[in-house]
Amino acid sequence: MFLIEAFVYIGTIAFAISGSLIAIKNNLDIFGVILLGMTTSLAGGVIRDLMIGNIPPTNLVYPQYFLVSLLASLATILFYDKINKFEHGITFSDAIGLGVFTAVGANAAISLDYSQPFLIVAMGLVTGIGGGVLRDVFVREIPFVFRKEIYGIASIAGSIALISTYELLSPTISLYICLTVTLTIRMLAVKWKWNVPIVHKKSTIKKRTVNF
Amino acid sequence: MFLIEAFVYIGTIAFAISGSLIAIKNNLDIFGVILLGMTTSLAGGVIRDLMIGNIPPTNLVYPQYFLVSLLASLATILFYDKINKFEHGITFSDAIGLGVFTAVGANAAISLDYSQPFLIVAMGLVTGIGGGVLRDVFVREIPFVFRKEIYGIASIAGSIALISTYELLSPTISLYICLTVTLTIRMLAVKWKWNVPIVHKKSTIKKRTVNF
Amino acid sequence: MFLIEAFVYIGTIAFAISGSLIAIKNNLDIFGVILLGMTTSLAGGVIRDLMIGNIPPTNLVYPQYFLVSLLASLATILFYDKINKFEHGITFSDAIGLGVFTAVGANAAISLDYSQPFLIVAMGLVTGIGGGVLRDVFVREIPFVFRKEIYGIASIAGSIALISTYELLSPTISLYICLTVTLTIRMLAVKWKWNVPIVHKKSTIKKRTVNF
Numbered sequence: 025m026f027l028i029e030a031f032v033y034i035g036t037i038a039f040a041i042s043g044s045l046i047a048i049k050n051n052l053d054i055f056g057v058i059l060l061g062m063t064t065s066l067a068g069g070v071i072r073d074l075m076i077g078n079i080p081p082t083n084l085v086y087p088q089y090f091l092v093s094l095l096a097s098l099a100t101i102l103f104y105d106k107i108n109k110f111e112h113g114i115t116f117s118d119a120i121g122l123g124v125f126t127a128v129g130a131n132a133a134i135s136l137d138y139s140q141p142f143l144i145v146a147m148g149l150v151t152g153i154g155g156g157v158l159r160d161v162f163v164r165e166i167p168f169v170f171r172k173e174i175y176g177i178a179s180i181a182g183s184i185a186l187i188s189t190y191e192l193l194s195p196t197i198s199l200y201i202c203l204t205v206t207l208t209i210r211m212l213a214v215k216w217k218w219n220v221p222i223v224h225k226k227s228t229i230k231k232r233t234v235n236f
Numbered sequence: 237m238f239l240i241e242a243f244v245y246i247g248t249i250a251f252a253i254s255g256s257l258i259a260i261k262n263n264l265d266i267f268g269v270i271l272l273g274m275t276t277s278l279a280g281g282v283i284r285d286l287m288i289g290n291i292p293p294t295n296l297v298y299p300q301y302f303l304v305s306l307l308a309s310l311a312t313i314l315f316y317d318k319i320n321k322f323e324h325g326i327t328f329s330d331a332i333g334l335g336v337f338t339a340v341g342a343n344a345a346i347s348l349d350y351s352q353p354f355l356i357v358a359m360g361l362v363t364g365i366g367g368g369v370l371r372d373v374f375v376r377e378i379p380f381v382f383r384k385e386i387y388g389i390a391s392i393a394g395s396i397a398l399i400s401t402y403e404l405l406s407p408t409i410s411l412y413i414c415l416t417v418t419l420t421i422r423m424l425a426v427k428w429k430w431n432v433p434i435v436h437k438k439s440t441i442k443k444r445t446v447n448f
Numbered sequence: 449m450f451l452i453e454a455f456v457y458i459g460t461i462a463f464a465i466s467g468s469l470i471a472i473k474n475n476l477d478i479f480g481v482i483l484l485g486m487t488t489s490l491a492g493g494v495i496r497d498l499m500i501g502n503i504p505p506t507n508l509v510y511p512q513y514f515l516v517s518l519l520a521s522l523a524t525i526l527f528y529d530k531i532n533k534f535e536h537g538i539t540f541s542d543a544i545g546l547g548v549f550t551a552v553g554a555n556a557a558i559s560l561d562y563s564q565p566f567l568i569v570a571m572g573l574v575t576g577i578g579g580g581v582l583r584d585v586f587v588r589e590i591p592f593v594f595r596k597e598i599y600g601i602a603s604i605a606g607s608i609a610l611i612s613t614y615e616l617l618s619p620t621i622s623l624y625i626c627l628t629v630t631l632t633i634r635m636l637a638v639k640w641k642w643n644v645p646i647v648h649k650k651s652t653i654k655k656r657t658v659n660f
Contacts, residue, residue, distance in 0.1 A: 047594070048647045050590065051595070051646055052590070052594050052595050052646065053594075053595060053596075053643060053644035053645060053646045053647075054644050054645055054646070054647060055593075055594075055600055055601055055644045056593070056594035056595050056644070057647060059593070059594055059600060060594060070499070074286055074498055074499070075282070075286065075291070075292055075293060075296065076291065076292055077291035077292065079499070079500065079501035080499055080500055080501065080557075080562060080567055081499060084499065084566065084567045084570050084571075085562075085564050085566075085567055086564075086566075087564070087565075087566035090566060101647050104647060133292075138292060138297075140297050140298075140299070141299075142296065142297070142298075142299035142302060143292055143296045143297055146296050147296075157374075161373060161374070161585060162581075162585070162590060162591055162594060163590060164376055164588055164589075164590060165376075166262065166264070166374060166375060166376060167374055169267075169268070169271070170259070170264050170265075170267075170268035170271060170272060170374060171263070171264050171265060171268050172265075176267055176271060177267055219265060220265035220266050220267045220268070221265060221266055222263055222264065222265045222266070223260045223265075223266060223269060223313050223316060286498055287494070287498070287503070287504055287505060287508065288503065288504055289503035289504065345504075350504060350509075352509050352510075352511070353511075354508065354509070354510075354511035354514060355504055355508045355509055358508050359508075369586075373585060373586070376588055377588075378474065378476070378586060378587060378588060379586055381479075381480070381483070382471070382476050382477075382479075382480035382483060382484060382586060383475070383476050383477060383480050384477075388479055388483060389479055431477060432477035432478050432479045432480075433477060433478055434475055434476065434477045434478070435472045435478060435481060435525050435528060
């Protein structure tokens with residue numbers, strides 16, 4: 025599990041940076057930048073733990089995730105211009121975060137002996153997107169996952185891959201498969217600008233052509 | 237309990253349609269439409285279950301509610317123009333949803349041996365309005381229940397009716413009484429355009445005259 | 449504990465008034481004013497109780513906190529113009545609320561045998577700011593704690609003071625120390641217009657000079 029633990033830190037850092045960047049763009053103060061970074065990186069896991077009865081939530085018991093998030097926020101504050109330029113790097117880290125958090129969330133549900141596939145997929149999704157949803161709500165944006173590209177779908181596909189391989193292969197291998205599937209779908213969606221179509225209000229479905 | 241279970245599906249469908257319609261109006265993509273429909277129909281019950289310790293939440297363990305919500309969202313996407321015209325039908329279904337979810341939520345608290353009336357009313361209200369509150373937050377609107385017509389009050393009245401009759405009559409009958417009271421008050425409020433007065437900022441209370 | 453219990457009511461009243469004032473300014477109806485006052489005064493404690501497994505949440509079991517909140521909201525509706533003028537009084541009450549809720553929240557975590565300092569600080573913070581965050585989200589504002597003055601920091605400092613003195617002195621005394629530290633820092637920040645600096649987008653950090 026060593027490698028997946030390392031990935032968790034990468035995901036935490038990526039999510040903290042994404043929250044901090046958005047906080048800075050919204051003129052939040054330094055405390056707000058740190059708090060939004062922390063919310064983005066820790067809240068998904070907290071909500072998942074509430075839902076599966078893992079009390080108190082892991083992310084609030086062990087301070088290392090918060091400390092990593094804090095350092096990532098401080099780095100974002102100090103090196104804002106440089107970090108803001110690495111758009112591709114951030115998107116890639118965020119995709120790793122989505123994949124890792126999905127894998128860890130789905131695995132947490134299985135570890136607590138919840139075997140219902142729907143619950144497992146939901147816990148992967150909640151862990152992967154929960155922090156980002158709160159981040160967007162707090163800065164008054166429609167949450168990203170509702171409106172842009174293949175994001176939630178990548179998480180769901182990853183969890184399904186994890187469930188399908190958990191018994192056949194070892195749990196650790198299925199975690200990596202989940203991470204790989206989520207990350208691959210997410211990055212292909214970014215690269216090829218895949219989007220889920222929006223619903224045209226005259227009942228015809230068309231590809232989204234403009235970003236908003 | 238067969239009939240009330242059927243009503244639960246009607247409520248789930250109505251709430252999923254209301255979430256999906258609002259999602260389409262906000263130009264969310266198809267995934268976002270399904271996710272917002274699901275949030276609207278399932279989140280109230282999830283929040284209630286967290287509050288009364290029913291872990292993991294029923295709506296995340298049994299996929300049938302999600303599947304019904306998914307089908308309702310897909311139908312809304314396919315037949316948007318037709319469904320959008322049935323405004324009265326949707327309002328009526330939504331009122332059934334509010335009544336059923338209130339009854340089920342209040343009953344869930346009683347079933348877990350929580351006898352404090354305030355908690356029972358709160359659980360009915362949270363179950364009835366929780367999904368709609370999240371729906372509105374995610375599309376950046378002030379939640380409906382805070383600003384329009386007799387909505388939360390109908391739920392509270394229904395729960396009080398349920399508590400008053402639970403011991404006297406049978407639990408099943410009191411569930412129907414709760415549904416009937418909530419539905420009746422809600423539909424009368426819609427029909428007669430009852431609104432809770434707003435507070436005029438010079439301390440005089442006047443009826444709201446414009447919609448916003 | 450008598451005095452701290454009295455302070456809890458002061459905090460509840462202050463938070464209910466702050467929620468009600470903001471509701472009235474947003475033209476919510478009377479039901480919305482009461483509901484937003486209730487959310488502001490009760491939600492922080494509810495979220496904390498969910499996180500530490502104190503189920504069902506105290507604020508939903510015992511109706512006295514709701515009743516005090518209800519009375520405060522009704523008084524705000526009746527005497528809006530007068531109450532709205534006491535800006536300093538409200539700020540001071542709110543600071544008492546922040547201090548008391550922080551103390552009570554941190555203490556609740558300790559009482560349930562959670563000794564991890566990070567969790568205790570987090571529970572103080574969640575209890576102190578949770579209601580205000582939801583209040584602001586529901587009226588579509590970026591939550592106050594993310595953007596203005598020394599607010600969250602006062603809560604964190606108070607919890608650290610509580611943890612530092614809990615073993616040395618008596619728990620009751622450390623509660624008062626927490627309240628005093630939080631209240632003092634908060635009021636000094638208001639009086640001297642201390643703000644956490646915001647991050648300038650060219651990587652230089654400057655003091656905020658304008659309010660927004």
